[in-house]
Each structure stands twice: as structure tokens, then as C-alpha cells.
Amino acid sequence: MKRLNKPENMILVLGLGIIIYLLFVRPFIGVADNGDFLRMMSTTGLNYYDAAESYADRFFNFSHSRFSYENLFKGFYPSSQIILVLIPRLIGGVFHGSYFDIRLLGAVYGLLLLGATWLLVKHNARGSYIAGLLLGGAILFVFYDIGYLAYFNSLFGEPVSMVFMLLTFAIGLRLTRMDRPTTKGLTVFFIAVLFLTCSKIQNAPIGIAFALIFLRFAALQGEGNWRKLALRFSAAIFLISILLYVTAPKDLKHINLYQTVFFGILNESPDVKGDLQDLGLPERLEVLAGTNYFQTDTAIKQDDPTLQADFYDQVSHKDVLFFYLKNPGRLIDNMKYAANNSMSIRPYYLGNYEKGENKPEGSLSYTYSVWSQFKNNHVPHTLGFLLVFYGVYFAGALFQYFRSRDIRGKVTGELMMLLGLIGIFSFLVPILGDGRADIGKHLFMFNVSFDMMVVTMFGWVLYKLAGTINLD
Template structure:
């Protein structure tokens, strides 16, 4: 009796609270506060450079101005960089939507300081974008739900989204920050359209822009545009207006072209790096007879000496950029031929998939430190501040590819009944949720497959970021829908109208 009374009082208090602050606003506010403390209050949390910064730094008008920068690689985070004052002769080494963010950050920074760029300006922009993204995502999951369920989802959202394994990327030049935020916007806008929350046109604009930024954020995401275009076809039929359908269809077509263009525009230098690792850190590494494997590709067996080697090694058997290697090694294989090899050698493919799965649940790359050198932390030290979710995930997630398959089947099975009911009711809007979830799953898988086939096991924990991000969003959505009893009990809108008419 006392317990029932307590629950009744708790429910009443939550109802009163919901009049002043919604679950989505509560979650976004707490994530904002925790992120500000982590990134903008000493000791500042960020990401050390692993050697990749030069790819985006010089072409965007910045340069390394710290004389001791070489000693910071991998170990310490650096927050200040020089701004070119005169002609910048450096061309773009890669095409990425991340450059738009960096250039906007530099422009804002120059309003206050013309010579030194503080990366926290970029972090501030990303934090604002992130807060809005979290709000929209939690709103999509809790709208019209009972307060007691909604606030529980909000608390869980803070546990996930405020985790510094994700937000530390904001204080870095790694594109993972753009990938993470745009993925949330993409998923949230699709779910809000499913819920019929806000304007369908506005949600499709957010869906398109976030999909475009996500696809073009890094070359590895080239398949993302194609996946969105194919899985998003169902969005065309949500409304009957020709204008809406034309807008959605043209947006999806543009995303597919963006995916193709992202792949085509990959610089030759990066093609060679990835291609080298795809063979030496992938195909050959798992082969019982590397010489025979090379022969199957039409490559001289003497190149078996490169097995397990890395492109960046200072002392190598052969110059990795030489014409000899170009003619006798690189030109004999590519993405398609390696894919065909793995298909015809399922045992090796299985080993690579399990190897990938071991790194697929790690959010924070283990190689990079999070503190400035001035903070007095050891070289390579990583923060434990608000890292409960990432540490728990890393420790408990079964690290096998079989688990990933089971996870996909379970989540699909959870949402399939509602999708079937929507099909029977011919309610396209209610059919949107399952394809949207499958879209994120396929994106995550593309992150794994592209990493393995395209670059072997080189820097897997970072290359598989798209999978770990998609896994978290889909799993969180499934948990939230289960808590809110929104998996099977909610009937499709058309079905509800039919019942109302009959009554």
C-alpha cells in the first residue's frame, strides 16, 4: 500500500515537472553542462594528434606553431595552432565537409585573435550542434510518452551522450566528431518524421543535410550516401504531394551521387596507403601461405616479405611510393579483387571479421591521450571523467562478429511486428522506423567491411567508429522503445483511424 502511494506521488511529481521541462530538454541541458565542464574547464579534455592532422590543417589556413609539437604526438592534446597571415600555398589533401566547420571556426576565431587559433572555438560550435541533436533525438523517443518513462530515457541519454569518449573528439581535428553529430541528426530527423513531430519538410531538410555532411565527412563513408539513398526510398511515399515527393527523391539521388563522388575523389596517396595495408595487414596476415596468396593475385611471391608491415615504417624493404611497387604490387589488386578473395576464402574472412569485432565496441582510440602537457598528466593519459558508458561497453560487449549478427537479428525481430502491421494497414509513415534502423545497421556494417577490405587491421578502433556510433544509437532506441512500451503496443496511425471509425 505504501509502495503504491509512493509510486503515485512520484508519477504526480513527474507530471508536474513535465509542465516546466520536457525529458528531451532535461537530457540536452545536462549533456550541455557536462560537456562544457569536460571541454572548457581546466584540465581541458581533447585528443592528441596521431599524425593525421596535417591532412586538414594546412589546407584550411592553419599550421603547427608549437616548437615542441613533435613530442606531443599520440601523448598530449594541443589546443592552439597558428593562422597563416599571408598566401597559403597548400592545396587540399582531401575533400571533406569537415573543412567547412574548420573554416567557420577560424573565421569566428579571427574576430578575436588574428594569429592564433584556439581549437575550443570549434569545440564550442560542435557542442551547440550536439546539444540540439541530443534534444531532437530524445524528443523523437519520448514524445507523447508517459513522464515516468520519458525521464528515465532522458537519464539514460545523459549517460550515453555526455560520455567524454565521444565529446573529447570535439577538441580535435578528427572527423569523428562530425560523423557522430550528423549521424544523430540523420536518425533523429527520420524518427521525428515517423512520429509526425514537427514539419515533414523541415525534417527531410535536416535528414538530407546531415546525410550529405555525414557522407562527405571522410572517404571511408562513401557507401553511406548510397545506403541512405536506397533505404530512404520509403520516405518518398510518406506524403502524396508531388512537391514533397520530388524534393525527397531529388535529395536521395543527390546523396547517392555524393557517395560516388566521395569515393572517386579519394587522393591517390591515401589509396596507396589503404591498399598497402589491405594486403599486408589483411589478406597476407591471415593467410597460411602468403606466397601462394600473392600468386593468386598475379604478384611475385618475393613480396611476401612485406607481410604484416606498415606503410609508415621508417626502414622498409622497398620504397612504398616507388614505381616498382606501383607496377608490380599495387596495380595487381584493388577493393573488388580483395572482396572476391575473402568471399572465396571464408575462413580468412571470418578471422578478419572477429578481429574487427574486437575493436568495434571501443569508442575512445587507445593510442591517443586526452590531456595537455601542461596538465601534468603522464604521456598518453586518458580521462576517466564521465566515461562510465564507454568503459562499461568496452568491458562487457561480446567481441565477436557472431554477436553483431545476433544483435542485428534481435533488434530487427523487435521492430518487425509493428512494420508488418503497418504494411497490412497500408500506413507508409508507420513503416518508416524499421528501414531507418536497418539503414543505421548497414552503415555500421559498411564501416567494418570497408575498414577490413580497404585497409586490413590498420588503426581499426578508429576506422570502425561509424559502427560503434550506429550500434549505440540503435541499441539505445531499442531500449527506450522497450521501456516506453512503444515496440508493439502502438498501432499504426491508419489502423487507429480504422478502429475509431468502426467504433
């Protein structure tokens, strides 16, 4: 009983209860497919369970708990998610060969989230019982919200990013708290960073940022060949991040370029022809301004052979970056648009219930959704608010950084500043890489970072209070 009374263990039990209630007790809650499932299904040997269901039933409106088995690797989408899906998929195939129950995957994500929660509470409560409970309560309130957990019962890549973001910082902070951090701990940290970076192609810049953190970790006084291992991990994650972007599927690059230019730069442009000229593209493409890659009524079809020479071979994301550097006002306009869509944890256009529940099409579950609803309805959706929020966060992080007198404190501060930088990356990358297309969903990692920053600031307040009053 003494062990159960520890804050981290009490929070673990509560978290387990929330996960079981939301994800494993009827009615089934998941997230409907918007077409993205196909990439992971073709890789991991899954297919839609009902081959005869209509388009409206398969996409957008209803979630699915059952998937049929197919041959592995009919296609290939590079992502660390493959490993996490294959484990329950192979286990499920042995014990339940008629169909794959997506809740097996949800259980994997749930265990990873519980592990991250336990580590964060255990190693960041600073010995205060009440502070540990309050910190754990904040984590349960924010990251166990249905807006996050519903993703667990789906084939989207978002939950991989979320759980490994939490695990990465939980493990990283634990290492900086140790007098003599171990190489085993550093290896586990690298694995977490690897899964985070490789979960989605848009996370590649995150890996490059963590390469710098590994360089800083090399300065810590760790056990064994700590310094050499940290340097090797730094080089490895840097190269893997570059490779992840370079080897991205050609079709995906085409989609992203189309969205970035026609649904981003040229969307509501005051001078479409001038923008095309700046990008080195022919004026005839002005008819595509404001269209997205998946529209069926465009004047020029997205796979028209002439677009290969006139568009796909002529422009790259480097050109997009230079365009925005030359026209910062246009970037700010799209940043304002992104900010207006930045506080939605969940995609409100994708249903949560299965069709068999007889709910209206696209119905959402609002059980345990206080945080996601508060953010969506009450937190300002403006660029100005985000600038103030980030300013306050970085001011606090820098204050702690310069007050730290030892290398461990400095590296801890740098790790927390990296959290803010990941949020900035995750805000800008969708704009530069996919325009305004499905911007709310593409800002998922921004939301994870934002929420982690909120909990971090709450934890910092608890830490300060614990030092001035008795919170034991």
C-alpha cells in the same frame, strides 16, 4: 518554468552542463594527433602552434588546444568537416588573431549534439514525461561519455560522423512522425545525410544506403512537391557518394590499398605466395606481408617506384572483395580480429591532456567514462556476440515493421533497419579498405551505430511500458 520542465529541455540543460564541464573547464581535454590532423590543417589554414616541439610532444602523447594560422587551402582533403572547421576558424581569426583555440570547434560540435539530443527526446518520448527523461538520460549516459566528447576538441573527423549520424536519424524519425511532412524538413534531412556521408571517405556506402531511404520517403504524403524533391535528393546523394569515392586523393588510396593487402590479407596468412598469386601480384612482394604503410624498416619502401607498377597499378579494392568472396574463411578471421577490437569508443593510445598539465605521456581522462569503460571491459569482444546482438535487433525491427499497417510506420521501420545496416557497413569497410591497421579507431562509426541501436532498444522497451503502465 513550464517550458524548462519539459523532458527535452531538462535534458538539454543537463547535456549543456556535461559539455561545459568536460570540454571547457580546466584541465583541457582533447585527443592527441596521430598524424591525421595534417590533412585538415592544410585545407583549413591551420598549423601546429609550437613549431619547435618534439615529435613525441606533437604526436600521440599530448593533446593541443592551440593552433597557429596559415594560408587557406595549401592542400585539399574532401570532407564536409571543412565547413565545420572553417566557421570557427574564421571567427577565431577575427576575434583572436594570435592563435586558434580548438575549443571553438568543440563548441560547434557541442551545439550540434545538443540539437540532436533535443530532437530525439522531443519526438520519441511518445507523450510520456518519464519516458522522455529516461530516453534523454540514456542519450546523456552513452553519447556524452568522455570517449566521444574528447574528440570534439580535436581535428579528427570522427565527431562529424557522430553528431550528424544522430542528427540524421533524429530528423528522419521526426519526418516519419508527421502527418504531412514538409519539404523544408526533407531538405534539412538531406543536408544532415550529406554531412554524414561526406565526413569521411569510408562513409560513402552510407550515402548509397540513404539514397534508398529517400526513395521510400517519396511514398509519404508530404506537402508541396515532396515526392519530386525526395527523388531528386535520392539521385543526388547516390551520385555524391560515388563521386566521393572516385575522387579520393591518390595518396590516400595508395595507403589504404597497402594496408588492406599487406596488413590485412597477408597479415598472418598461411600461404602468402598463394594469396599473392590469387591477387595477381608478384611473389617478390611476400617480404611486405604483415607490414603497414608507415613502417620505416620494410624490405621495400612504400614509395619505391617499382611498387607503382607491381602493386598500386595491379590491384584495387574490387580485387580485395573478390579475394574475400573466394576465401570467406579469411574474411571471417579478420572479422574476428575486428570484433576483438570493436568495443573501444576512444583510441586508448592517444593522450587526452596537454603537456602543460604535467601528466605522464599518453594519459587519459576517465571523468564521465562509465559507458566507454563498461563497453571496453565488460561487453563481449567476439563475433558471436555481435551476431546475436544484431540478430535480436533486426528481429525486433522486423517485428515492428510487419506489424505496421501504414506507410509511415513501414518507413520508420526501414529507417531503423538502416541503422543496423550502417553498423554492418561500418564493421566491414575498415576490413576491406584498411586491413587491420588502427582497426579500433576505424571502427568508430560501428561504435556509434552499436550505441544507437542499444539506445533504440531501450527506447522501444520504454515505448512498450508506456503503453501498458502509466509512465506519465
